[in-house]
Amino acid sequence: MAELLDPVSLPQLQVRGACPHDCPDTCALVTTVRDGIAIKVQGNPDHAPTGGVLCNKVSHYAARTHDPERLLHPLRRVGPKGSGRFEPVSWDSALSDIAARLSAIAERDPQAILPYSYCGTMGLVQGESIAARFFHKLGASLLDRTICASAGAEALTQTLGGKVGMKVEFFAEAKLILIWGSNSIASNLHFWRLAQEAKRNGAKLVCIDPRRSETAEKCHEHVQLLPGTDAALALALMHELVVNDWLDHGYIAQHTLGWEALRERALRWSPERAAQVCGIPAQQIRDLARDYGTTRPAAIRLNYGMQRVRGGGNAVRAVACLPALTGAWRHRAGGLLLSSSGFFPADKATLQRPDLLAGRKARTINMTTIGDDLLRPSSPEFGPAIEALVVYNSNPVAVAPESGKVVRGFAREDLFTVVLEHFRTDTADFADYVLPATTQLEHWDIHGSYGHTDVLLNRPAIAPVGQARTNTQVFRELAARMGFTEPCFRDSDETICRQAFGTHVDFELLLEQGFASLQVPEAPFANGNFPSASGRCEFFSERLARQGLDGLPDHLPNYEPAGSSTRYPLAMISPPARNFLNSTFVNLQSLRDIEGEPLLELHADDAAARGIADAQIVRVFNDRGEYLCKARISQRARPGVVHGLGIWWRKLGLAGTNVNQLTSQRLTDLGRAPTFYDCLVEVRPA
Numbered sequence: 001m002a003e004l005l006d007p008v009s010l011p012q013l014q015v016r017g018a019c020p021h022d023c024p025d026t027c028a029l030v031t032t033v034r035d036g037i038a039i040k041v042q043g044n045p046d047h048a049p050t051g052g053v054l055c056n057k058v059s060h061y062a063a064r065t066h067d068p069e070r071l072l073h074p075l076r077r078v079g080p081k082g083s084g085r086f087e088p089v090s091w092d093s094a095l096s097d098i099a100a101r102l103s104a105i106a107e108r109d110p111q112a113i114l115p116y117s118y119c120g121t122m123g124l125v126q127g128e129s130i131a132a133r134f135f136h137k138l139g140a141s142l143l144d145r146t147i148c149a150s151a152g153a154e155a156l157t158q159t160l161g162g163k164v165g166m167k168v169e170f171f172a173e174a175k176l177i178l179i180w181g182s183n184s185i186a187s188n189l190h191f192w193r194l195a196q197e198a199k200r201n202g203a204k205l206v207c208i209d210p211r212r213s214e215t216a217e218k219c220h221e222h223v224q225l226l227p228g229t230d231a232a233l234a235l236a237l238m239h240e241l242v243v244n245d246w247l248d249h250g251y252i253a254q255h256t257l258g259w260e261a262l263r264e265r266a267l268r269w270s271p272e273r274a275a276q277v278c279g280i281p282a283q284q285i286r287d288l289a290r291d292y293g294t295t296r297p298a299a300i301r302l303n304y305g306m307q308r309v310r311g312g313g314n315a316v317r318a319v320a321c322l323p324a325l326t327g328a329w330r331h332r333a334g335g336l337l338l339s340s341s342g343f344f345p346a347d348k349a350t351l352q353r354p355d356l357l358a359g360r361k362a363r364t365i366n367m368t369t370i371g372d373d374l375l376r377p378s379s380p381e382f383g384p385a386i387e388a389l390v391v392y393n394s395n396p397v398a399v400a401p402e403s404g405k406v407v408r409g410f411a412r413e414d415l416f417t418v419v420l421e422h423f424r425t426d427t428a429d430f431a432d433y434v435l436p437a438t439t440q441l442e443h444w445d446i447h448g449s450y451g452h453t454d455v456l457l458n459r460p461a462i463a464p465v466g467q468a469r470t471n472t473q474v475f476r477e478l479a480a481r482m483g484f485t486e487p488c489f490r491d492s493d494e495t496i497c498r499q500a501f502g503t504h505v506d507f508e509l510l511l512e513q514g515f516a517s518l519q520v521p522e523a524p525f526a527n528g529n530f531p532s533a534s535g536r537c538e539f540f541s542e543r544l545a546r547q548g549l550d551g552l553p554d555h556l557p558n559y560e561p562a563g564s565s566t567r568y569p570l571a572m573i574s575p576p577a578r579n580f581l582n583s584t585f586v587n588l589q590s591l592r593d594i595e596g597e598p599l600l601e602l603h604a605d606d607a608a609a610r611g612i613a614d615a616q617i618v619r620v621f622n623d624r625g626e627y628l629c630k631a632r633i634s635q636r637a638r639p640g641v642v643h644g645l646g647i648w649w650r651k652l653g654l655a656g657t658n659v660n661q662l663t664s665q666r667l668t669d670l671g672r673a674p675t676f677y678d679c680l681v682e683v684r685p686a
């Protein structure tokens, strides 16, 4: 049983759960509850990937749950849009009015209604289950959930056949680890523990990142390339593998597709050529290639940081070719991991019921371009203007690119907006109705992972705080009010937990210990068997070629390459601040105190050229907008590149904006994803 009575102190429960956050580690939690209050959230020591340790953010989860600013009852807007002026209303009147408003719009055209959700929780129940069923039945617009990972996901799918890779635990046995586009210490802490173990066993750690991150400074080698130049680096590594014959010819012949074409492409990328593009010494590329070509086993921990630029998909494709060239996949501690989520057999058809569309063809809106799309009038190409937006598990006003436009869209007085939230976020401020949602400590859920291969079950530890309701309950009740009679709208959360993986996991084991491992081979691609159509690692992708795209990976320069503009000479990336999780936790005083203020890290030379002193307030700007923050002259930055750490709540920043005021809505080469790290700016003292 999960609940254990502590014999010594007051009656106290320990309840097993799962971290809900969008983080590859998917930790197993143990929540201690006393008198109905969660007093402590800890890592489950029995779950190997968690190892009993949580990050600093989620160690504060009990405080976040019982924070005095939690939303406790439904709110209805009384002031102008965005003013944040609300009055409390009953659930019944809120839900009745919402159902009536949505019904009236749906009668004209249900596609004028758009759900907007992402990974505030990664749970399969409080994410896309009843909510998806509801919007499918309604015939609402579909949402293309691209804001994070779809460029890399598409790239992996076009190369390996799916979001699959090494089993994370075996990184500990690798002798060379490339940490590529990942600040593991901040955003993949439990992987970093494995990398440390490998280091103690003699492994060399190399970090490839434009920023000298917490992780980069602790690796043996830091390759500090310019943003958006990873494909050039990967191709030059291939060049060296070819000319030095550090290749596994047997593996290439048996388990890959398109070798001759890739070889030819790689031979065009001498280290000197790539060095020009990447802004690093050619010798560093040669040395890295020698390490990669001659060390066994060699493992790559690729992460999403490199794919937030125009050529992000191609970059991931290029890197994903490397382990097949050297045969690194033969060893369980060799290969690559970007995401393991493709190993999880989630039953999406049952969870989400796309069949409820019943032959209707709903249009798809890309969540990344919500700024433009909210401002679009009806037209034959676009379809109806968006009239209603239902937001859950996301904070688009803070996290979506080009927030000047996002805000203008949300501020439309004729837009009907419902936001399900824990707190009065920047997005909630623009709602017509704010509905208080339960947190992970208050509801059931079930989780896969994109960093390990265990399923986790989350049991509620406490009763809902205030009048908070689960996302599922809100959509169940809206469904009932709108006359949706299918039995799937009455499934309980526990039932949905059981549906999620069907017989693929032992649910009794989940109930008992809180986690259950998938059966994944130790070295899944030692003998090929990639989940691609050909069963091989596809250097050349027929599918991409048929779409008129390059079948081979190549370097595509950024839309806004470093050094290409005299007006905006600085390339800005905006990776996460360590103590926030996207925009979650920014409102928690204890964590915000650690981060201090919104920061722009810049190199001393760039600061001096602009007369900027450390800790001075600066104006960061481009044609899309401007943002005030504090300058930090920092050895983390290389000249010409600045780092606007994210993702602050606009209203908690210095002048009511955040870094996304500057980012653009342009999309990546593959996967229709955002290009947050492909952004030129200028900086001046404020």
Ligand SMILES: Nc1nc2c(c(=O)[nH]1)N[C@H]1C(S)=C(S)[C@@H](COP(=O)(O)OP(=O)(O)OC[C@H]3O[C@@H](n4cnc5c(=O)[nH]c(N)nc54)[C@H](O)[C@@H]3O)O[C@H]1N2
Residues within 6 Å of the ligand: 022, 023, 024, 148, 180, 181, 182, 183, 184, 186, 187, 188, 208, 209, 210, 211, 213, 226, 227, 228, 229, 230, 303, 304, 305, 306, 307, 309, 573, 575, 576, 577, 578, 579, 580, 581, 582, 583, 677
């Ligand atoms: N503490 C913390 N942890 C998090 C999150 C958080 O907000 N805070 N967010 C979670 C989420 S949603 C995600 S998607 C992951 C994100 O975590 P990651 O997948 O690791 O991605 P990022 O944090 O975007 O970027 C990682 C690193 O890539 C670097 N980078 C930027 N541009 C480039 C480039 O062009 N090439 C290369 N090689 N590197 C580049 C950045 O400087 C950064 O150090 O982390 C999750 N974990």
Ligand SMILES: Nc1nc2c(c(=O)[nH]1)N[C@H]1C(S)=C(S)[C@@H](COP(=O)(O)OP(=O)(O)OC[C@H]3O[C@@H](n4cnc5c(=O)[nH]c(N)nc54)[C@H](O)[C@@H]3O)O[C@H]1N2
Residues within 6 Å of the ligand: 020, 022, 117, 118, 119, 120, 121, 126, 147, 148, 149, 392, 393, 394, 395, 396, 399, 400, 420, 421, 422, 423, 425, 437, 438, 439, 440, 471, 574, 575, 576, 581, 582, 583, 584, 646, 647, 659, 660, 663, 676
């Ligand atoms: N400039 C810049 N912008 C970025 C990024 C970047 O690196 N730089 N990173 C991008 C990435 S990788 C991502 S993933 C996105 C993240 O964007 P989002 O997925 O929007 O993530 P969060 O900002 O964490 O907002 C999640 C919200 O969901 C709420 N929530 C959590 N659990 C529940 C629940 O059970 N029910 C309900 N109703 N609400 C819940 C939380 O309170 C929180 O306000 O941001 C992107 N934006």
Ligand code: SF4
Residues within 6 Å of the ligand: 019, 020, 021, 023, 024, 025, 026, 027, 054, 055, 056, 057, 058, 059, 189, 190, 581
């Ligand atoms: S955010 Fe990541 S590291 Fe932190 S507790 Fe959750 S899964 Fe673990």
Ligand SMILES: [Mo]
Residues within 6 Å of the ligand: 022, 147, 148, 149
């Ligand atoms: Mo993300």
